C-alpha cells in the first residue's frame with residue numbers, strides 16, 4: 435500500500451472517463467480534480483461505442499414538453515417527472531457545451547442539425563455525429579479538451595477498489611495501480627463508472643463494465659434505486675457471446691424491418707411495429723428465438739455504407755454485407771436504468787458522493803429508458819454535479835484507515851446466474867434461485883463478491899417487484915400493479931430482504 439502523491443490529496447476525484455466523467459472534469463475547471471480511469475483515456479467505456487446520439491427537442495416541430503411525454507411514456511409510470519422535465523429542458527445547454535468543446539454534430543447543407551428518428555420518439559430529435567459514430571466523436575473532442583485542461587490530473591490504468599468513509603461521509607478511495615494499492619484521501623467523489631453489461635453473457639457494453647460504481651457506493655452505504663430495470667437492446671449483431679456489436683435503432687428509424695428465417699415480418703400489427711418501445715421489440719425477438727427461429731434486420735432500401743459507415747464496418751468484420759443480405763440480430767443487455775439513487779445535482783444519499791451517467795438512478799428513465807436519452811442525461815448531470823460541487827464548501831478529508839486490497843474480481847459464476855435468471859423474462863422461482871446463488875457469493879471474500887453485490891441487488895429488487903412494468907417482465911405477474919413505486923434500498927436492506935425472501939421460500943416449500 436502506498437500513499438497518493440500529496441498534490442492529488444483532497445482534490446475532487448471523478449471515477450470513469452465516459453461522457454459523464456469527462457464533462458464533469460471540464461465543467462469543474464479551474465478547480466483541481468483527479469480523473470481515474472481503468473484503461474487508457476478515450477479507449478474504454480460505453481460512450482465511445484454509442485451509435486445512437488443525443489435526444490434534444492430542438493426541431494421546429496418539437497418541444498421539451500413533447501420530449502417529456504415520450505420519456506414518461508417509455509418510463510411506464512415510474513419516471514420522476516420533475517427531474518425528467520428539468521433534464522430534458524437542459525438539452526440545448528448540453529449540446530452547446532459539447533459543441534463548445536469541439537464535438538461536431540452532423541449538419542445539413544444549410545447548417546441545420548440533422549435530426550434522426552428512433553423508437554418511441556414522436557419526433558425526429560436525435561442528433562448524431564459522424565453518422566453512426568456519435569459516441570466516438572464526443573469522446574474524441576472531450577478527451578482532447580481534458581488532456582489540455584491544466585486542472586485535471588489523469589490517473590490511467592487505475593481501478594477504484596473501495597470507497598472509504600469516516601463518520602458517515604466520504605473520506606477517500608482505495609485505488610489499485612500497477613498491482614499495488616494506493617489510498618487517495620478526498621471528501622468528494624463523483625462516480626461515473628457506466629453500466630453493468632459485463633455481468634451478462636451477451637451485452638453491447640464493454641465487458642469490463644460490471645457495475646463497479648454501484649458496488650462501491652453500496653458497500654459504502656449509499657442507497658440504490660430501480661435496480662430491477664435492465665434494458666435489453668433488441669438488435670445486437672448475433673455473433674458469438676461477450677460484447678456484441680450494436681445495430682442501432684436508427685437503422686429501423688430509417689426503414690429497416692425485422693423478419694424471421696421464414697421471411698415473416700413478425701411485428702406487423704404491434705402498435706409502432708419495428709419502432710415500438712425497445713422492451714416490446716426485444717421480447718418479440720426473444721419469443722421468435724425461443725420458438726427456434728432466427729431473426730434478421732432487412733435493410734435493402736437504405737444506402738447503408740453512406741448512412742451507417744461504422745455499422746457497415748462491424749458487419750463486414752463478421753462476414754456480412756448489410757447492403758446485400760439480412761443482418762442476423764438478437765437481444766443483448768444494453769443499459770441499466772437503476773443505480774445509485776441521486777437528486778437533480780447528482781448527490782447520492784452518502785454525503786460527499788455524487789453519481790452521474792449510467793451508474794446513477796436520477797428517475798429520468800423510470801422503468802425503461804427512451805433511446806438516446808442517456809448521453810443527454812450524462813452530459814446534463816455532469817454539468818449539474820460540477821455546479822453543485824463548485825458551489826459547496828470543498829473537501830477536508832480525514833486520513834482514512836488502510837484497508838487491504840480486495841481480490842481481483844472474478845465475474846464468471848455471477849455472469850452465469852445473471853444471464854440465466856435476470857434476463858428479458860423473469861419469474862419468482864428463477865429470481866429465488868438467483869438470490870440463493872448470489873447471496874453467499876456477495877457475502878464471501880472471493881473474487882466473485884464485488885460483482886455479486888450488484889447482481890444481488892438486481893435480483894432482490896426484481897423479486898420484490900411483483901408486476902410487469904417497462905423492461906421488467908414477470909411471467910408469473912404479467913399485469914401491472916395498481917400502486918407501483920420506485921424502490922430505494924441500502925446494501926444492508928438488500929441483504930436483509932434477500933434473507934427474508936429465501937426464508938419465506940423455504941417456509942413455503944417445507
Ligand code: SIN
Pocket residue numbers: 485486487681682683684769804805806807808
Ligand atoms: C441505438 O443506437 O440503438 C442505441 C441508442 C441508445 O441506446 O440510446
